[in-house]
Amino acid sequence: MLFNSFEFLLFLPLVFILYWFVCNKSLKWQNALVLLASYFFYGWWSWMFLGLLMLSTLLDYTYGFFVASPNRQQAKLFLWLSIINNLGILGIFKYYNFFATQFQSGFEFFGLHTNPVLLKVALPIGISFYTFHGMSYVIDIYRGHQKPVKNIVDYAVFVGFFPLLVSGPIERAKHLLPQVQKRRFFNYPQAVDGCRLILWGLFKKVVIADTLADTVDLIFDTYQDQNGITLIAGAVAFSFQIYGDFSGYSDVAIGTAKLFGFELLSNFRFPYFSRDLAEFWRRWHISLSSWFRDYLYIPLGGSKNGTFKAVRNTFIIFLVSGFWHGANWNFISWGFIHACGFLPLLLLKRNRKNVTDVVAQDRKLPNIKELWQMSSTFAFVTFAWIFFRADGIHLALSYIKQIGGSFKDQPIQFLLLPIGKFIYIAPLILGDWYLRRNERTLSIFKSNVMRYSFYSIMFLIVLSMIGVKKSFIYFQF
């Protein structure tokens, strides 16, 4: 079930009413309903893969008890079993075909012909997210940060809570589980905030990202026919498309969770207002970046054990992050480019600048220096997005080469086409700029009439454009 579908518009109020009117008497009933609704939400897409989600949940729940054992050797053994189990599921469904074809190519290079068996199954939606939930839970138990959960329903809600099940944010046990284990009471300001976030998230997805998607697809599919300006416009449009798409999803997820009394982790904090690449990564897909930081970068030594190890760990984390997005070399190259961009900041020890504040914290507008910093960071990120969006490295390179190509013989409409679509980016930039100091406060007007008229218009625009359903980009990951 997609957030931007009419099925969800029916599903959400129904579950909401059952939750607060029928199941509000006890925690048990609340969690049972959330779990049932979550499995229904997932099963709407595929009942078959719902079994995989249940199996993964059951295994990590069981491993949790063994990993909590005071016998550290036994705990370590089961920790590794859990990691192998989660990465195994991910490996089979997401990466098997990639490795099989890569080995085939490798053998063919040496003149050996192989015919590997390829899996012909769809990638289970959300697999990268719920396996990471499970791993973080088991690792946290091993580290002593978390106690194993006794009630399997509580654990299953943590892994499968429907707002975050298919595209995150990737939650941590110590943040979400205490909320799952405590009875929720209706909180009016929280519910209103949730509705506002859902509306803003849907607006970002349906109005901004989906509209830009047509332009982006056209430009990337026919890049050889386009001139340099159009290709740059295409890359910029993709930057906003993917941001609108994914941050829109996260907003709807966080907003939906609020309606049920849960507070989820933030996933985006206005990444395109970042003043350097390090700040960008503290603001983009925060739940994944912090996951890799806590469970990969720091265990590898982080930046504490000398320059060589810091550089090595930086490359590892960016390459793994790229590979997490998809079994394709273009995602790996996207990670590599970001690692290269991050390297100077690391070596000059400037990667911890701009940690606490936001741009133009006490002002309405940025100064020239900040504007330059934001623009150059955005330009770099957009350049890297070309590799992310293109169907392969060679196509990304051709695209970039074509940017510097001929500007002649191009019909004027190809230039005008993207410019027309760019009016959709304006509300995203203006909205983000306005909200940058507190991303979850969407109350703009003080007057009730003005505020509700504004929400009405936003809602109607979303409703008008929701007809053609487009999947979220991050569903594929």
Next chain:
Amino acid sequence: MYFFLKKISLFFALTFASYFFIGIIFEKIIKKNLTNNQFQFQEDWHMKHPHSFEFLFIGNSRTWAQVDIDLMTKKQHEKSFCLAQDGRDSRILFYKLKKYLELNEHPKHIFLQFDPYFISENNDGTFYGKKNYLGYMYQDWLGINSIFENEIGFDRLEVFFPLKRYFSTIGGIPILYYHLTNTRPSDYSTFKYGSVPQNRRWSPSSNWSQPDRTNCLLNFKYIDAIVSICKAKRISLTLFYPPQSFLSYQLVDHHLIKELSAYASKNNLTYWNFNAIKYDNIQLFYNHTHLNTQGSNVFTIDFLDSINKIR
């Protein structure tokens, strides 16, 4: 909780009610404007002022973008008009032809595109969706809205909220503006007899380098209807299969080609298949099924030669 539900219900009720009433008012204004026939779209301009054309070319984009009408008129000394529309099939063009014949003098000769892309079943549903429908068809001059409503993605909400139809694309907003103000875009004021061929070069991108196999079910229902109209009104009719890249033509299922020829023979109609080895030159195309300016020139002259042979 109850306060929240009360507020949110009120919000939705007021929002939907205002949307509904504004939509009704706009619809009334638009309908009034449409009755006056003062606004036209693209190739439907002929419905504004009656015209007479000797030659009428009917088809989809493979006719619209490939038959150079200016060149045809210049060389042939017969006024030609291209009654064709991107992405449409024989069904919609049948309705357009009927309306054309009601409003204009009958042509001497009709050249009807006769290939799987034009007469396959549900072509409109698969190739073009709601977005394209809006720009071309919202006016509903031909009363064909109902045909499409259930086939290309109009959802039920649009029946109750007509404004929703306009906002589904960026193009919807100016279209709504033109409808309400009874104005039209400046570039629509020039009457066109046909399209300007695409000045685009061949682009062997991943999507176009390997054509797909063409295999579909042919639906002759509307071709039959056009044939009947032509017979009844004594208009001579010729069927033609426009060129496509030779590589893609080879991937058109053989039984389809046979079926087309059999239909033409059975109905005793002249049928020209322009797919020949000369269209092996990929530089004449901008994709596998559409010629570019250079190719359109070659094809139009080819077409003219064939017309001259039967005159």
